[in-house]
Every structure is written in structure tokens, then in C-alpha cells.
Amino acid sequence: MSTPDYSARDRNVRHNVYASVRKRDGLPHDLFANYWRDVHSTLCSRIPGLGFYVQQHFDRNHTANLWPVADGVNRITAVLDGSAELGFANLQDQALFGETGPILYSDEQNLFSEAIAYFLPTGSTTFVDREEDGIRNGPDRLHRVHVYMNRRAGPDPSKWLEDISSDLATKSAVQKWKLHLPSPYDNANPAPPSPNVDHHVGADRLNLAVAEVAFENARAARAFFDGGDFQKMLHGQAKHIDALGAYLVTGIYTFVRDGVPTAAGLRGSRPAELIDIVGAANQLAPEILERFAPTHARAPQRIAA
Numbered sequence: 001m002s003t004p005d006y007s008a009r010d011r012n013v014r015h016n017v018y019a020s021v022r023k024r025d026g027l028p029h030d031l032f033a034n035y036w037r038d039v040h041s042t043l044c045s046r047i048p049g050l051g052f053y054v055q056q057h058f059d060r061n062h063t064a065n066l067w068p069v070a071d072g073v074n075r076i077t078a079v080l081d082g083s084a085e086l087g088f089a090n091l092q093d094q095a096l097f098g099e100t101g102p103i104l105y106s107d108e109q110n111l112f113s114e115a116i117a118y119f120l121p122t123g124s125t126t127f128v129d130r131e132e133d134g135i136r137n138g139p140d141r142l143h144r145v146h147v148y149m150n151r152r153a154g155p156d157p158s159k160w161l162e163d164i165s166s167d168l169a170t171k172s173a174v175q176k177w178k179l180h181l182p183s184p185y186d187n188a189n190p191a192p193p194s195p196n197v198d199h200h201v202g203a204d205r206l207n208l209a210v211a212e213v214a215f216e217n218a219r220a221a222r223a224f225f226d227g228g229d230f231q232k233m234l235h236g237q238a239k240h241i242d243a244l245g246a247y248l249v250t251g252i253y254t255f256v257r258d259g260v261p262t263a264a265g266l267r268g269s270r271p272a273e274l275i276d277i278v279g280a281a282n283q284l285a286p287e288i289l290e291r292f293a294p295t296h297a298r299a300p301q302r303i304a305a
Contacts, residue, residue: 076245
């Protein structure tokens with residue numbers, strides 16, 4: 001019996017932004033992570049127009065054996081602490097978000113040394129997603145990596161990435177495969193326009209593609225890498241990719257789904273975790289949610305494909 005595929009729930013996101021972030025120098029990691037999860041997130045979740053918002057936190061100390069690198073491909077060594085994905089149902093919603101965005105950007109100097117926003121005007125592609133929980137808030141249950149790949153010039157690398165993603169996502173070991181193919185980044189037009197935050201990247205991240213790939217555990221990932229299908233892909237890697245780096249995800253925090261803030265988006269990630277742990281269902285009743293966000297008074301729903 002096959003495992004259900006929930007990738008269809010991402011189809012409401014037609015336009016999105018993928019942002020990589022590094023914590024502010026000198027800020028303790030726990031303080032950074034908690035502020036990002038509980039303070040910055042709740043501000044972002046309340047900005048009109050936002051249809052989807054998730055943070056994925058990285059382990060900057062675990063970088064070995066996460067993804068094979070072919071001979072002739074350089075390594076991306078940028079130190080990163082996570083990614084944020086912001087999605088929109090249409091361009092009008094994205095423009096509405098942009099009008100209020102400056103109040104969010106001004107907060108970024110409190111927690112980020114670097115923030116780089118990559119724009120995906122036609123959205124990303126989720127090839128497979130076998131996680132039933134579409135509003136995950138907490139430690140990652142899977143072995144998940146974000147594979148950063150700097151594409152060589154021309155259209156062929158993007159087509160190659162789409163083809164190999166479509167093929168490898170069908171393999172039973174793969175629990176999720178999502179591909180981001182943003183427009184090339186332009187250092188002359190820093191994004192997002194946050195004050196006192198670095199928005200400049202080196203040549204190894206200007207034409208970036210990102211694959212979010214998840215396995216049941218690290219052992220399953222290593223066995224997948226040793227298989228013939230992956231090895232075939234590895235042989236073509238150097239032709240299309242000039243630099244690659246992989247980042248291990250430690251936690252996933254979903255704040256907005258289908259235009260509705262989740263409990264984490266309304267209250268903060270850690271309070272939402274406490275509500276789940278205690279079993280305080282009353283905290284998600286409409287009359288209580290109304291106190292936190294009058295315009296979003298219905299409880300977040302778990303959406304099946």
C-alpha cells in the first residue's frame with residue numbers, strides 16, 4: 001500500500017520568495033532562534049497578503065555527509081542558520097504584502113547579519129510530500145536537507161534539475177522533494193531592503209537553485225546516495241552545477257497556510273508547542289483566537305491533499 005502524497009496542498013502558492021538567513025554576529029544561537037520563532041514570526045504572519053510562511057532552521061555545526069559532491073564542483077561554504085519561505089496566491093497579494101513589508105524589514109537588524117531573498121515569480125514545485133502534517137511546528141521528524149546548487153549559465157541546468165527532481169522524487173526512500181528555481185540574484189538591487197543587514201552574495205550563490213529533500217533518517221539517505229539512480233544524477237552534476245552546499249534542517253515552523261495564520265503564527269511557535277503538549281484545545285477556540293487576531297478568527301485546519 002502506497003503512502004499518501006500531500007504535495008497538492010502547495011498548489012495555492014503561485015508566487016513565492018525563498019530567503020536564506022544567518023544570525024546576527026554575537027547573538028547567542030538560542031536567543032536568535034527564539035526571537036525568529038516567537039517575535040519576528042508573529043509580526044510577519046500579520047502582514048496582509050501573505051498566503052504561506054514557514055521557517056526551516058539549520059544546524060550550522062553539522063555539514064558532513066549530507067549530499068555527495070561530484071568532482072569538478074566547488075563547495076558552497078556560506079554559514080547559514082535557516083531559510084524562510086513566503087508564498088502568495090497571486091501578484092496582487094504579493095504587492096499588498098510589499099506595501100507593509102518595511103515594518104518587517106526594519107526588525108531584521110535585530111536578528112540577522114545576512115538575509116538574501118530569492119524571487120520565484122512562477123512559484124516552486126513540490127514533486128512529492130509524504131508528511132501528513134502540513135502545519136508542522138517543532139523539531140523535524142525527518143532527515144531533511146536543503147541542497148544549494150549554483151547553476152551554470154544557460155537554460156539547460158534548470159531543465160536538468162527539473163528532470164532529475166521529477167525522476168528521483170518517485171523513489172520510495174524520498175519523503176519530500178521540493179525544488180526552488182529562483183531568478184538570478186542581483187547584488188545591485190539588495191533584497192530584502194533591510195537596514196544594517198548584509199544582502200550581498202558571492203558568485204557561488206548568484207544563480208542559486210535549492211532542493212528540499214527529506215528521508216526517514218540519515219541511514220536511508222546514505223543508501224539512496226549509493227543507489228544507481230542517484231549515481232546517474234551525480235555523473236551529470238558537474239555539467240550543470242558549479243558549486244554546491246547542503247544544510248541540515250533541525251526544525252520546521254509553519255506560521256501561515258492558505259492565507260490563515262496557524263496557532264504558531266498567532267501566538268508564537270513555543271506557545272503553540274505548549275498548547276499541543278498540554279492538550280489545551282480550548283486555546284484554539286474561535287472566541288479565544290479572536291482575541292489575538294480579529295480578522296483571522298477561525299482555527300487553522302490540517303489540510304489533506
